[in-house]
Amino acid sequence: MIRITCPFCGERDHSEFSYGGDATVDYPALDASAEEWTAAVYGRTNPRGPHKEYWHHLNGCRAWLVVERDTLTHEIGTVEFAHPGLRAAMGDGA
Amino acid sequence: MSHYSVWSVLREGLRGQTGWDRAWRDPEPKAEYDVVIVGGGGHGLATAYYLAKNHGITNVAVVEKGWLGGGNTGRNTTIVRSNYVQPVSTQFYEHSVQLWENLSHDLNYNVMFSQRGQLGLFHTPAARDVQAKRVNTMLACGIEAELLDREQVMAMVPHLDYSERARFPILGAILQKRAGTARHDAVAWGFARAADRLGVDILQQTPVTGILREGGAVTGVETARGTIRASKVGVAVAGSTGHVMAMAGIERLPIESHKLQAFVSEPLKPLLDCVIGYGAPGAHFYISQSDKGGMVFGGDLDFYNSYAQRGNLPIVQDVAECAMAIMPCLGRVKLLRHWAGIMDMSMDGTHIMSKTPVERLYMNAGWCYGGFKATPASGWHFADLIANDRPDDLTAAFSLDRFERGYTIDEKGMGPTPKLH
Numbered sequence: 001m002i003r004i005t006c007p008f009c010g011e012r013d014h015s016e017f018s019y020g021g022d023a024t025v026d027y028p029a030l031d032a033s034a035e036e037w038t039a040a041v042y043g044r045t046n047p048r049g050p051h052k053e054y055w056h057h058l059n060g061c062r063a064w065l066v067v068e069r070d071t072l073t074h075e076i077g078t079v080e081f082a083h084p085g086l087r088a089a090m091g092d093g094a
Numbered sequence: 095m096s097h098y099s100v101w102s103v104l105r106e107g108l109r110g111q112t113g114w115d116r117a118w119r120d121p122e123p124k125a126e127y128d129v130v131i132v133g134g135g136g137h138g139l140a141t142a143y144y145l146a147k148n149h150g151i152t153n154v155a156v157v158e159k160g161w162l163g164g165g166n167t168g169r170n171t172t173i174v175r176s177n178y179v180q181p182v183s184t185q186f187y188e189h190s191v192q193l194w195e196n197l198s199h200d201l202n203y204n205v206m207f208s209q210r211g212q213l214g215l216f217h218t219p220a221a222r223d224v225q226a227k228r229v230n231t232m233l234a235c236g237i238e239a240e241l242l243d244r245e246q247v248m249a250m251v252p253h254l255d256y257s258e259r260a261r262f263p264i265l266g267a268i269l270q271k272r273a274g275t276a277r278h279d280a281v282a283w284g285f286a287r288a289a290d291r292l293g294v295d296i297l298q299q300t301p302v303t304g305i306l307r308e309g310g311a312v313t314g315v316e317t318a319r320g321t322i323r324a325s326k327v328g329v330a331v332a333g334s335t336g337h338v339m340a341m342a343g344i345e346r347l348p349i350e351s352h353k354l355q356a357f358v359s360e361p362l363k364p365l366l367d368c369v370i371g372y373g374a375p376g377a378h379f380y381i382s383q384s385d386k387g388g389m390v391f392g393g394d395l396d397f398y399n400s401y402a403q404r405g406n407l408p409i410v411q412d413v414a415e416c417a418m419a420i421m422p423c424l425g426r427v428k429l430l431r432h433w434a435g436i437m438d439m440s441m442d443g444t445h446i447m448s449k450t451p452v453e454r455l456y457m458n459a460g461w462c463y464g465g466f467k468a469t470p471a472s473g474w475h476f477a478d479l480i481a482n483d484r485p486d487d488l489t490a491a492f493s494l495d496r497f498e499r500g501y502t503i504d505e506k507g508m509g510p511t512p513k514l515h
Contacts, residue, residue, distance in 0.1 A: 001407050015408040019398040019513065021350075035498070041510050042441045042497040043346035046336035048401045071351070072401045 002074050007081060007090060008061045020054030023066045023082070048072055054082060098202050117283060118290035123297050123319050127155045129480055130315055130324035132302050132338060133331035134158025136167040136278075136466065137458055139285035139296070140473020141328055141480070143201075146292035148474070149481035154294045155324075156286075157317055159301040163282040166333060169403070169435030170466040171356050171392045173369055173380060175212045175273035179228050180503050181235055182491045183444060187464070188237050189488065190471030191272055197470055203284030205276045206385065212273035213247065215254075215372035215420070217262040225268040232270075240269045251370065253423050261419040262374055273369060275382050275390075281469055305342040311453035312342070328456045328480050330472075333436030334401070335459040342452050348441035348497050349460050350512040352395045353434040355405035357413060359427045361387030372420060379416035388430060391417060395437065397513050405434040437462055442502035443515025447476055448485070448494040456480050457494065462515050 002014035022044055028036040051071045057063050063086065068077035081087045096102055096115055106113055129145060131138045134156045145151040174194055176187035198204050216222050225241060232239040243266045248256055256264055286296055297319065304316030305327065314323035331338045336347055364383065371380035381391035393413035396406050410432060417424050440446060440460030445468065447458050458476045461468060475489045485493065496502060508514040 013408075014398075014406075021511070021513075022399075038498040039346060042348040044336070044348070044350055045340075045346055046350050046399065048334070048337050048351070051399055053399065069398075071399050074400065074402060 002069070002076065004055060004065070004067055004076055005079050006057050006060060006063070006065065007079060008063055009057065012057070012060060014055075016057060016059040017055040018058040020056050020064065023052040023054045050077065117287040118296055121295045121297070123155065123300065123317070123322050124295065125321075126314075126323040127295070128153040128324065129326045129328065130154070130322055131156045132315065132327065132329045134162050134286070134296060134298065135165045135330065135332070136281050136285060136469040137332070137472045137476065138328075138330040139282060139289055140469050141330060141458070141476045142294045142296075142473075143285050143289040143292070144473045144477035145481060146289060146294055148477060151481055152293035154289075155322060156289070156294060156296045157300050157302055157315060157322070158296070158298045161298050162286050162296070163279040166435040166437070166465055167282045167469070168279045169356060169433060170278055171380060171382070171390050172275045172278045172384075172466060173212065173273070173371075173382065174207065174276055174467040175270055175369075176237060176467075177212070177214065177228060177232060177239060177268060177270045177273070178505060179224075179231055180444070180505055181231055182488075182503060183505060184232055184237060185235050186471060186475075186488055186492075187467060188235065189474070190468050193470035193474060194276065195272075197284070201284040201288040203280065203287055205280045205284050207274060207276040209272050209274040210368050210382075211269060211271045212369040212371065213242070213251065213267040213269055215247070215262070215264055215267045215370065217265060217372070217374050219265070221374070222265055225266075229268055238270070238272060240271075242267045242269050251366070251368065253365075254370075254420055255422050262372065262377065275369060275384075277385075278466060281466075285469075285473070302338065302341070305338075305455065307342065307452060312455040326454045326456070326480055328458060328476060330458040330476065332438040332459055332461050332465055335438050335457065339450070339457065342450070342455055344450060344452070347459070348446070348494075348510075349438045350399050351401055352398070352437050352439045352513055353400045353402060353405065354392065354395050354437050354463065355409055355413070355432055355434045356390070356392045357432040358384070358430050359389040359424070360430050362389065362427065363387065365389070365423075370420070377416050377419065379413065379420065381417065381421070389424065389427065395439070395513055396434070401436055403434050403436060405432055437465075439512035439515060441497060441510040441512060442504040443506055443508065444503035445472075445492055446494050447472070447479060447489050447492045449479070449483070450494060454483070
């Protein structure tokens with residue numbers, strides 16, 4: 001079982017969370033070119049190693065988190081709120 | 095390398111099994127080949143075999159990081175079928191089933207292909223409509239399929255949960271009688287031996303560390319056993335596609351690596367003489383019984399990107415619940431082993447067999463749950479793509495550029511979320 005330390009709820013089993021995919025994807029402006037949108041919608045670096053990804057604490061506080069996790073060892077690194085406003089309100093140490 | 099036959103079995107039986115040769119050579123790498131295939135799984139070995147057999151290209155090396163049958167070829171639940179909703183997919187997999195039907199004779203190696211039939215159960219009227227459409231698509235493509243009602247399924251497999259309180263009431267099933275199972279590691283060994291007999295060099299314990307290019311075209315591979323130059327390079331490393339293609343400067347692909355678990359129980363007396371699968375919101379399950387008696391089954395992905403070839407516990411529970419929901423008689427059966435393989439989950443749930451932005455570098459990837467059953471057709475068509483430097487009619491739809499052109503092949507209509515395919 002992977003354990004993720006939710007900044008709000010503390011350490012929880014990953015079965016409480018829903019996986020939301022690659023958090024490094026930047027979506028372009030709505031009027032950006034088809035190539036940029038194709039790269040954002042379909043292109044993934046899919047790293048073997050550290051990976052920044054979204055997890056939704058679905059069966060907990062329901063916050064979206066950005067988690068750094070190693071895709072080879074499943075080791076969890078940093079965990080922070082995905083929403084910048086929430087991140088600022090809770091502070092770095094939250 | 096001797097030909098296997100009844101006579102060779104009898105002869106070796108009388109000689110105390112002392113006269114068998116090794117099944118394939120263990121050669122030193124040559125400095126140069128016409129074609130290098132990266133990845134010695136079923137697909138890579140099949141590609142090498144059909145390059146030699148169909149196209150007469152025998153100066154071929156298959157470069158494998160580990161050992162044959164150690165990757166996804168030996169980690170799946172061995173199901174072979176061709177019942178897809180998208181016509182291009184069902185036609186591709188049907189070609190595969192046709193190759194499976196004669197594969198043991200073709201390879202002179204018993205891959206134990208058993209056409210025991212596959213039942214795809216449905217549990218709601220809406221799911222029945224979907225399966226009826228699937229049957230119609232298959233019939234329109236010339237592939238036999240039947241839609242069974244509840245009574246017909248009860249007659250065929252009486253020991254499923256047909257009770258009033260069943261979690262997933264069984265309304266009927268789609269039946270493909272020509273579907274079945276095969277012995278998966280024998281598929282790797284059979285293709286390896288047959289390719290080797292045609293002159294292909296199989297280089298195990300030879301990780302590729304780089305892909306050599308000059309002026310936008312591939313010129314060979316760098317390996318732990320030295321540089322191997324090649325006119326053409328085919329990559330068939332599902333699970334590690336992104337890792338290997340990055341060596342050729344292709345950093346982003348419409349693929350995520352996910353792990354899929356498989357399970358086998360202790361051996362039982364004959365319990366199930368066909369393959370059963372079902373999918374419902376929140377449940378996905380497929381099961382068959384091996385010739386040794388073990389119940390072989392699996393379900394969903396672990397649902398997060400991973401390169402770890404080991405499964406996690408929530409899905410063990412999930413799959414056990416799926417099993418109990420449909421076959422309560424399994425409740426006291428002990429689990430023997432479970433493991434995981436790394437799937438290339440593509441953005442539309444369909445594989446990619448394609449030329450790449452690098453000239454004469456070809457990729458065979460993105461097989462999602464479907465790689466094992468595709469093995470012979472994958473090798474057949476990938477060999478054709480490499481030999482002729484153009485996709486054939488059945489392969490053109492599976493190109494890498496289909497995503498930017500808007501021609502995705504989305505079997506389940508899930509959109510660009512790999513874990514949901």
